[in-house]
Amino acid sequence: MIDALNEKGIRLTVDAEDFLKSNHSDELLKKIVELEKPLVSREDIEPLIEKPGVEVERTPGFRPVAREFDAEIKVNHTFDVTGKSRTKGGVDNFVSHFRNRFERLGRLLKRSGQTPSVSLADVKRHLNEKVRIIVLVLSKRETKKGNLLLEVEDMTGTFKVVVSFSKYNEKIMDKAKGIILDDVIAITGKVLEPYIIAEDIEWPELPVIREKKLSENDLATVYLSDIHFGSKQFLGQYLKAFTDWLHGKGAAKELAGKVKYISIAGDVVDGIGIYPNQEKDLLIKNIYGQYKMFDDFVESLPDYIEVIVTPGNHDAVRRGEPQPALGKDLISADVTSLGNPSSFSLEGIKHLIYHGTSIDSMISSIPNLSYMHPEKVMVEYLKRRHLSPIYGGNLIIPENIDYMVVEEPPDIFHTGHVHKNGYTQYRGTLVINSGTFQDQTDFQVKQGHVPTPAMVPVYEMKYGRLRTLDFKS
Ligand SMILES: [Fe+2]
Ligand SMILES: [Fe+2]
Numbered sequence: 001m002i003d004a005l006n007e008k009g010i011r012l013t014v015d016a017e018d019f020l021k022s023n024h025s026d027e028l029l030k031k032i033v034e035l036e037k038p039l040v041s042r043e044d045i046e047p048l049i050e051k052p053g054v055e056v057e058r059t060p061g062f063r064p065v066a067r068e069f070d071a072e073i074k075v076n077h078t079f080d081v082t083g084k085s086r087t088k089g090g091v092d093n094f095v096s097h098f099r100n101r102f103e104r105l106g107r108l109l110k111r112s113g114q115t116p117s118v119s120l121a122d123v124k125r126h127l128n129e130k131v132r133i134i135v136l137v138l139s140k141r142e143t144k145k146g147n148l149l150l151e152v153e154d155m156t157g158t159f160k161v162v163v164s165f166s167k168y169n170e171k172i173m174d175k176a177k178g179i180i181l182d183d184v185i186a187i188t189g190k191v192l193e194p195y196i197i198a199e200d201i202e203w204p205e206l207p208v209i210r211e212k213k214l215s216e217n218d219l220a221t222v223y224l225s226d227i228h229f230g231s232k233q234f235l236g237q238y239l240k241a242f243t244d245w246l247h248g249k250g251a252a253k254e255l256a257g258k259v260k261y262i263s264i265a266g267d268v269v270d271g272i273g274i275y276p277n278q279e280k281d282l283l284i285k286n287i288y289g290q291y292k293m294f295d296d297f298v299e300s301l302p303d304y305i306e307v308i309v310t311p312g313n314h315d316a317v318r319r320g321e322p323q324p325a326l327g328k329d330l331i332s333a334d335v336t337s338l339g340n341p342s343s344f345s346l347e348g349i350k351h352l353i354y355h356g357t358s359i360d361s362m363i364s365s366i367p368n369l370s371y372m373h374p375e376k377v378m379v380e381y382l383k384r385r386h387l388s389p390i391y392g393g394n395l396i397i398p399e400n401i402d403y404m405v406v407e408e409p410p411d412i413f414h415t416g417h418v419h420k421n422g423y424t425q426y427r428g429t430l431v432i433n434s435g436t437f438q439d440q441t442d443f444q445v446k447q448g449h450v451p452t453p454a455m456v457p458v459y460e461m462k463y464g465r466l467r468t469l470d471f472k473s
Pocket of ligand 2: 267312313314418
């Protein structure tokens with residue numbers, strides 16, 4: 001098509017060429033020629049494309065209750081990096097970042113502790129006494145005798161901590177094995193210089209008891225992630241089955257009619273240049289074309305449904321976390337676009353949404369975690385009150401405020417990234433990993449990773465009921 005235009009003496013700007021690679025038709029060619037412009041840009045072409053027919057056909061007898069209610073979305077912008085990135089990646093930014101993390105997690109540990117804590121500079125004044133210290137873990141290694149040796153730090157200095165191995169303290173040894181670098185923890189133990197002999201280890205944790213928050217209105221939220229628009233493996237027919245279901249075509253119509261919100265935890269599109277030779281896996285090789293598929297998806301939804309969307313590592317914002325929201329240049333549909341991570345409440349139910357990029361480094365660092373059970377990784381985040389505890393495990397931008405700290409215990413914690421559905425309840429938080437709409441990729445075949453596509457979790461907010469619908473069948 002580009003050649004045909006050139007032959008007619010019409011030149012195209014680079015962005016117009018890119019755009020035409022994913023949007024070509026004889027009809028469009030004719031309209032461009034009719035413009036009678038010697039140089040045509042993307043802005044000239046876009047208005048010429050007819051929007052695909054948005055489904056307005058109503059299913060007879062389908063009266064969705066969600067249509068009767070106004071949406072109630074409250075966004076907590078305090079811990080969303082969008083528009084607030086200040087870092088230049090310098091040493092001072094790293095120092096502020098870790099200080100902020102240490103202070104905020106330390107505050108949580110102070111609240112939970114029985115004994116007042118002692119700073120590392122003062123530990124030596126407590127020889128042969130029991131102390132409680134709040135520290136960041138600098139290093140961890142196993143000694144020849146099977147003990148664990150930790151080097152820890154606070155604002156006043158460093159110290160060494162020993163977790164000694166014996167059959168009488170298996171419980172603490174088990175806990176200590178779960179310690180990862182940069183963990184902020186409280187250690188209680190006896191001071192036997194030059195060591196503290198650990199007797200207990202605590203993470204910042206969620207409070208043990210919290211009241212379950214339910215909504216007044218009988219509405220539901222759907223959790224999606226990892227749709228990967230643009231990928232050859234994108235399962236469009238199953239996503240269509242899902243939107244058909246929302247329009248009342250299919251089983252469980254009553255539940256479909258309750259859906260008022262859709263929360264999307266990143267990897268909206270497959271992206272461009274995310275990994276080497278990705279082009280061969282792409283159906284749409286233009287990033288705008290990929291997001292246009294998302295716009296079309298949003299427009300195909302019932303008009304009373306509100307969509308909240310956040311980016312993931314495949315999306316077209318910066319790769320390092322925290323990530324800012326996807327802008328209007330990419331998504332023109334009417335959605336609430338937020339950063340990754342971010343917090344919002346729906347009908348008064350507090351949500352924490354995070355794509356889950358650091359799940360990979362968590363699985364490789366903590367014993368007993370696997371891709372089969374992403375929900376277990378999510379519990380580790382909640383326990384640590386941090387969404388990317390291992391610095392350097394994945395790309396983190398050292399903002400002066402650590403946006404990855406879990407400041408408030410959420411009622412619902414939603415992630416994606418591993419393409420595998422997983423759910424659990426942890427100390428009053430409903431934990432959801434929402435799977436994918438992408439089929440198994442070659443990379444996943446090599447890894448032996450089997451995704452669970454088209455399995456959609458739906459949460460009835462009035463009753464606290466979570467169901468998973470399978471759109472493959
Ligand atoms: Fe993904
Ligand atoms: Fe991802």
